[in-house]
Structure formats: C-alpha cells, structure tokens
Ligand SMILES: Nc1ncnc2c1ncn2[C@@H]1O[C@H](COP(=O)(O)OP(=O)(O)OP(=O)(O)O)[C@@H](O)[C@H]1O
C-alpha cells in the first residue's frame with residue numbers, strides 16, 4: 001500500500017504502544033475520497049488513538065498515514081490543512097467568545113477574513129447563532145460539542161473526522177448533526193465517523209471498519225456486512241403451554257414476554273425445519289416474527305464472542 | 317440559508333494554495349497578546365505596583381548611603397535593576413502560564429492539530445511575551461521617572477539588553493510550559509529558579525559589595541549580566557563590561573532557543 005492521492009486516507013501498518021498496552025497493533029486500510037466511513041469498536045479498541053495519529057497529536061511507533069497523498073509526518077503541513085478533526089474530549093478555551101474562537105482557529109490554518117462568512121454560516125447551521133458572542137465557559141455541553149464541530153470545519157477541509165460527535169447529545173441535536181454530516185458528505189467531503197450508536201453507523205456510513213484490541217476485525221460496505229452475517233432471528237410465541245422440542249433448544253438466543261427468539265444459521269437451519277419440529281411436538285404458534293440481523297448483532301459477534309466462527313471476509 | 321461552499325472535487329494541490337503560513341503566525345501572536353490583554357490588571361498593573369513598592373521601600377531604607385557608582389545614587393541605581401527583574405519575571409510568566417493552562421484545559425489540541433510549525437509557535441509566544449515586557453517596563457519607567465531622574469547613556473545597548481533578556485525568559489517560559497504537566501511544576505520552576513536567581517542578581521546591590529564566594533557565584537548567573545548590562549545602558553557604568561553582558565545574554569538566548577526549538581520540532585512532551 002502506498003499513499004495514493006486518490007484515497008482520502010491511506011493508513012499503512014500503524015502500530016502504537018502506551019507502555020505495555022498495544023493500542024494499535026498493525027492497522028492498515030484506505031478510505032476513498034467522498035466516502036462516508038464508520039470506524040467502530042468497543043471502548044479501548046484504539047479508535048481515538050488512530051484518529052489522534054492522523055491528526056498529528058500522537059506519534060505512531062510504526063507505519064504511515066497519508067491524507068490525500070500527503071504524508072502526515074513528512075508533509076505534515078499539507079496533511080493537516082486537508083483534514084478537520086473533532087476530538088472526543090469536550091475541550092474549549094474559556095477565555096474567548098464563540099465567534100472569536102472560530103476566527104482564531106481559522107487563522108491558525110492560514111485563513112483570514114475570507115473565512116468569516118463561512119463561520120457565520122456554520123453558526124446558523126449548527127444553531128449556535130444566538131450564542132455567537134457568548135463566552136465559551138457559559139455554554140452547555142451540547143453547545144460546546146457543536147462549537148468543536150464548527151472549529152474542525154473552519155478551514156473547509158476535504159476530509160473530516162468526527163470522534164463520537166453524538167456522545168451525550170440529545171435526540172434533537174443528534175438529528176441536526178446527522179443532517180449536517182450528510183450535507184457535508186453530499187457536497188463531496190470525506191466523512192469518517194466513530195460512534196457507539198450502531199443504528200447511526202448503519203444509517204449513515206457506506207463502509208465500516210470494526211476494530212478491536214488494536215486490530216481491524218473487518219472492513220466492508222455496510223450492506224455486505226449486514227448480508228454476510230450467517231444468522232437470522234425468528235421470534236415465536238407458542239399458543240399453548242408446552243416445552244420446546246429438544247432439537248430447537250440450542251438455538252434459543254433470548255426469551256422475552258413469553259416469546260422465544262431463535263438464532264438460525266441461514267444454511268443449516270431453514271425456517272421450515274423449525275415449523276416442522278414444532279408441529280411434530282404438537283405445538284401451535286400464536287405469533288411469528290422474523291428479524292434480519294442489524295449492526296449490533298454483527299458487532300457483538302465480532303467483538304465479544306471470538307469462539308464463534310468469524311464473519312466471512314474478516315480481516316486478520 | 318445560502319449554500320455552503322465546500323470544496324468538492326478540487327485537486328488537493330490547488331486547494332492548498334488558499335492557506336497562508338503568515339496568517340497562522342499572526343493569529344497565534346494576536347491570540348497570545350489578547351490572552352494577557354484581557355487581564356491587564358493581573359498581567360501588567362500588579363507586577364508594576366509590586367516593583368514600585370520595592371522601589372519606595374528600599375529607596376527610603378537605604379537613604380543617605382554612599383553612591384554605588386560615582387555620581388549614581390542608590391535610588392537611581394535601583395530603578396534599572398527593578399525594571400529588568402520585572403521584565404524577567406513577566407516574560408517568563410507569560411509564555412509558561414499560557415502554555416501550561418492550555419495543556420491542562422486540553423485546548424492545546426487546537427494548536428497541535430493546526431498546521432503551525434516550530435518556528436511559528438516559537439516566534440508567536442516570544443513576541444507576545446515581549447509585548448507584555450514592553451508594557452511592564454514602560455509603565456515602570458514612566459512612574460519612576462517622575463521621582464528619579466535617570467540618564468540615558470547608551471540607548472542601543474539598553475534596547476539590545478532588553479530584547480535579548482526578554483526573549484530569553486520568554487523562551488525559558490516556553491520550555492517550562494512544555495515540560496510542566498501541572499501548575500505545581502510551574503510554581504516550582506518559578507519559586508526555585510526564577511525568583512532566587514533574580515533576587516541574587518544584584519538588583520538591590522552592586523556585586524562588588526558581596527563576600528568573595530557570592531561575588532564569584534554571581535558571575536555564573538545569567539540574570540546578573542542582564543541586569544548589569546541594562547544598567548550600563550542608563551549610566552555608562554556597570555560591574556562588568558557591556559560586551560560581556562551582551563555576550564552572556566545573547567549566548568543564553570541562543571542556548572535556550574536551540575533547546576526550545578528542538579522540543580517543538582520533535583514534539584517533546586507535546587505529541588505523545
Ligand atoms: N495517553 C495514553 N496513555 C496511556 N494509554 C492510553 C493513552 N491513550 C489511550 N491509551 C490506551 O490505548 C487503548 C486505546 O485507547 P483509545 O482511546 O484509542 O480507545 P477508543 O477506541 O477510542 O475507545 P473509546 O470508545 O472508549 O473512546 C486503551 O487501552 C487506552 O487505555
């Protein structure tokens with residue numbers, strides 16, 4: 001892999017240890033221009049470490065990263081100008097007003113007054129206009145989060161990385177942010193998102209990498225990821241009291257409000273087989289419901305239960 | 317709502333032309349000046365008042381003492397030393413507290429993520445600290461000149477000593493800010509290095525009046541040369557030749573700048 005200008009981000013063999021903790025253990029993948037990319041993984045997986053290395057806040061022990069073909073170490077100035085990063089921590093400078101903070105940040109990137117109309121526009125879009133002259137210290141957490149997002153975009157970077165932008169954010173604001181990110185993406189910006197809300201990733205991201213313990217477990221389009229899951233779920237409610245036949249018991253994955261959820265392998269356990277077994281046992285069904293796996297099932301599969309077979313296409 | 321003008325299929329190379337390195341440096345400098353300007357009471361007025369109180373008390377206590385140099389009485393002798401001591405302490409405090417504060421608040425990431433190089437950081441912090449030093453020194457001199465007439469023997473030497481000393485301490489403040497991870501570390505640096513060295517540098521006396529050991533020891537204290545050379549600018553007389561003071565101040569600045577720029581270039585303690 002090399003740093004190709006056709007890729008928004010090219011990540012190659014990145015390793016980083018904090019003392020004995022191997023935060024990143026050889027991570028490599030590319031993100032194409034214009035992609036909406038999800039970076040998922042449990043707490044401590046190494047997502048923020050990777051983002052901080054891309055942003056130049058942390059130095060990798062090994063490996064290389066290119067932003068639109070610009071190496072983040074050798075050609076750091078260009079690389080940094082081409083990305084905007086929203087950090088995970090809610091950091092702010094208490095001594096400045098919202099609008100001044102944004103103008104200062106634009107200035108750091110070498111953008112002068114010509115960037116001020118764009119700053120005003122973002123204040124409106126992110127619903128911060130009424131707070132433009134408020135001191136940073138007087139803002140609520142959600143408002144500080146929005147300023148942080150605006151700050152990452154002051155220089156109109158073609159690549160934007162958001163590290164959990166919707167953490168601790170109310171439903172309405174989350175919708176505003178989704179709209180905002182989709183709009184950025186629609187205008188051609190490459191967006192990289194980390195989140196613990198998997199429906200969010202499922203809805204927004206075109207491609208997803210799941211990392212765990214510093215390694216990429218899988219990287220696929222969202223559709224592939226969902227399709228390749230070898231299971232589907234069947235929820236049944238029995239009409240009369242009765243015991244589930246012996247053959248079906250190992251398939252039970254959950255029980256709630258008198259319903260039983262079975263986890264069926266697409267190949268080995270056809271749904272018709274379940275019905276046959278139930279009829280043979282003399283059991284009648286009151287209700288049946290099938291559910292396709294969502295990202296959460298896949299995520300759990302990949303990150304919590306390594307004894308089960310890995311999803312096809314898993315990356316080692 | 318008008319349409320957001322985001323760069324779409326711009327070639328990244330063409331796209332980069334819209335950024336200017338100079339704007340980055342000017343913005344950081346302006347921001348650093350604004351930071352202390354917003355609290356002038358703490359950053360300029362307070363140190364000036366403290367120094368003037370020293371002047372008042374010592375001038376009274378030492379009244380009637382023999383002139384330190386021929387034709388220079390004690391109160392006159394005291395003023396340049398006090399000005400330089402205040403410059404030293406405030407240039408140091410400006411860059412060190414700004415950097416440490418940003419580090420502790422976490423907002424240093426905004427600077428660390430920005431495309432600002434070591435030289436731009438360095439020059440911006442030093443310029444801002446020098447602006448504060450100019451304010452402190454001019455305020456002190458303005459008040460002192462109302463009561464104490466001061467000659468001006470060598471204005472260029474005076475300016476050179478001021479700039480070299482102010483810049484050195486601004487750089488030392490940057491180094492301290494980079495190394496410190498809490499305010500305690502910074503306080504230790506101030507209390508155990510800056511304050512003792514500035515009090516033991518001949519502000520209140522000529523080092524010729526010291527016992528031999530302390531006399532010799534003073535000659536290894538860079539602050540001694542800063543004060544002595546600054547005093548020369550006013551009176552044309554000092555404890556050591558002006559060339560030696562200039563050489564020490566310049567050497568100190570070069571040494572500290574080398575260390576500081578190395579730290580900034582390698583990301584020492586800043587980029588984990
Ligand atoms: N500055 C640091 N010093 C020491 N260890 C660190 C540091 N930063 C991260 N780590 C460790 O590196 C590992 C990866 O952390 P990282 O913050 O990248 O995880 P993450 O995937 O972002 O998790 P989360 O979802 O909780 O944000 C963790 O084990 C963490 O404890």
Ligand SMILES: [Mg+2]
Nearest residue numbers: 047048049088
């Ligand atoms: Mg994280």
